Each structure stands twice: as C-alpha cells, then as structure tokens.
Amino acid sequence: GQQVMQIPQYQHVQEGEDFTTYCNSSTTLSNIQWYKQRPGGHPVFLIQLVKSGEVKKQKRLTFQFGEAKKNSSLHITATQTTDVGTYFCASVPTDSWGKFQFGAGTQVVVTP
Amino acid sequence: KAGVTQTPRYLIKTRGQQVTLSCSPISGHRSVSWYQQTPGQGLQFLFEYFSETQRNKGNFPGRFSGRQFSNSRSEMNVSTLELGDSALYLCASSPGQGIWGSTEAFFGQGTRLTVV
Numbered sequence: 146g147q148q149v150m151q152i153p154q155y156q157h158v159q160e161g162e163d164f165t166t167y168c169n170s171s172t173t174l175s176n177i178q179w180y181k182q183r184p185g186g187h188p189v190f191l192i193q194l195v196k197s198g199e200v201k202k203q204k205r206l207t208f209q210f211g212e213a214k215k216n217s218s219l220h221i222t223a224t225q226t227t228d229v230g231t232y233f234c235a236s237v238p239t240d241s242w243g244k245f246q247f248g249a250g251t252q253v254v255v256t257p
Numbered sequence: 258k259a260g261v262t263q264t265p266r267y268l269i270k271t272r273g274q275q276v277t278l279s280c281s282p283i284s285g286h287r288s289v290s291w292y293q294q295t296p297g298q299g300l301q302f303l304f305e306y307f308s309e310t311q312r313n314k315g316n317f318p319g320r321f322s323g324r325q326f327s328n329s330r331s332e333m334n335v336s337t338l339e340l341g342d343s344a345l346y347l348c349a350s351s352p353g354q355g356i357w358g359s360t361e362a363f364f365g366q367g368t369r370l371t372v373v
Contacts, residue, residue: 187347244358245357
C-alpha cells in the first residue's frame with residue numbers, strides 16, 4: 146500500500162483562489178519531495194524538505210514539513226490555470242531506507 | 258545537458274508478446290528507477306538500479322524484469338504481456354551516490370504501452 150496518503154484526491158479550484166494539498170504518513174519520514182505532473186506530461190521535481198518544521202516557498206507555492214516529520218503540505222495561493230496538473234508527494238520512511246514511494250497524487254483542475 | 262531519454266515513446270503489443278523498453282539517464286547519473294503509471298493505481302514503483310545492481314524492487318510479478326548496463330543505461334522487459342500491463346512506463350534518474358529517494362528524480366517522457 147501507499148506509504149503516504151495524499152488528500153484530497155481531486156481539487157477543483159476557481160482561478161484566483163488558494164488551496165492546500167496534504168501528505169500524511171503513519172511513520173516518521175526522512176524527507177518529503179513534491180512533484181508536479183501536467184496532463185500528458187511526466188513528473189517534474191518541485192522541492193525537497195528534510196528538516197522538521199521546514200518551510201520553503203517558490204513564488205505562489207509554499208511547502209511545509211511537519212514538526213513530527215509525518216506530514217507535509219503544499220499550499221498554492223492565487224491559483225492560475227498553469228497550476229493544473231497532479232501533485233505528488235514522495236518520501237523515504239526513516240525505518241525503511243530504500244522504500245522511496247510516491248503518494249497517489251492530488252489532481253488539480255482550475256476553473257477560469 | 259540532455260534529459261532522461263526513453264524509447265520508444267509509444268508501443269502497441271499483443272497479449273502474450275514480450276516487450277523491452279529503454280532508458281538513457283542524464284549523463285553522470287548512476288541511479289535509475291522505473292515506474293508504472295495507470296489512472297487507477299497511480300505511480301507504482303517497479304525497480305531501482307545503481308551501478309548495474311538492482312537495489313530495490315517493487316511488488317510486481319516476475320514477468321517484469323530489468324537491468325542496467327555499465328554506461329548506466331537501463332532496460333526493462335515485460336514478458337507474456339497481459340491487457341492489464343497497458344500503462345505509461347516512466348524511468349527516472351538521480352544524481353550522486355546517495356540513497357535512492359534522497360535526491361531529486363529526473364523523469365523521462367515515458368513509454369506508452371498498449372496491449373491489445
């Protein structure tokens with residue numbers, strides 16, 4: 146099964162609105178990576194978080210790693226049509242090096 | 258620097274046949290991993306290679322196999338194809354000697370396999 150659970154599975158957003166997608170794990174994670182896959186495309190790396198409580202920003206995207214390193218979030222502000230795609234988190238649990246796994250992804254649809 | 262190259266891009270095969278997919282990683286990358294992506298199952302990990310050695314393997318039947326060559330290029334083979342093997346097969350390469358998943362993965366465009 147999936148190492149991390151991603152919610153929501155689908156996200157319909159009005160252009161200009163904000164939204165957040167989450168990754169949750171029952172075990173402590175060594176790191177968390179986020180990828181974006183545009184329709185018809187391949188996953189593209191966005192960011193990696195390693196430290197407890199780490200927060201990183203990329204323009205309108207804010208990534209956060211939980212204090213317990215068991216969850217992560219991606220928050221997008223002022224959504225644009227270019228944000229359409231599926232966002233995946235991926236991680237390695239601290240007790241299972243070599244078990245790098247992707248979450249199921251959050252598919253984002255933006256309505257103009 | 259050239260990205261990850263996967264060939265062929267599209268493939269149609271008949272049930273029972275076998276298929277070989279190729280992946281050329283970014284120059285200097287020694288870790289190559291393979292994934293199967295379907296609408297229902299998402300990104301499913303197949304295997305990961307580093308310096309010609311399979312380091313990790315996902316939960317796929319033995320019909321799925323792979324290998325890595327000394328130049329880091331990798332191939333995956335699927336024998337006795339089934340309809341359910343229809344999917345996008347993605348290859349990714351990673352830099353450095355670190356543990357798989359500790360650095361970013363660069364994905365290829367994928368091979369779209371259709372089994373009829």
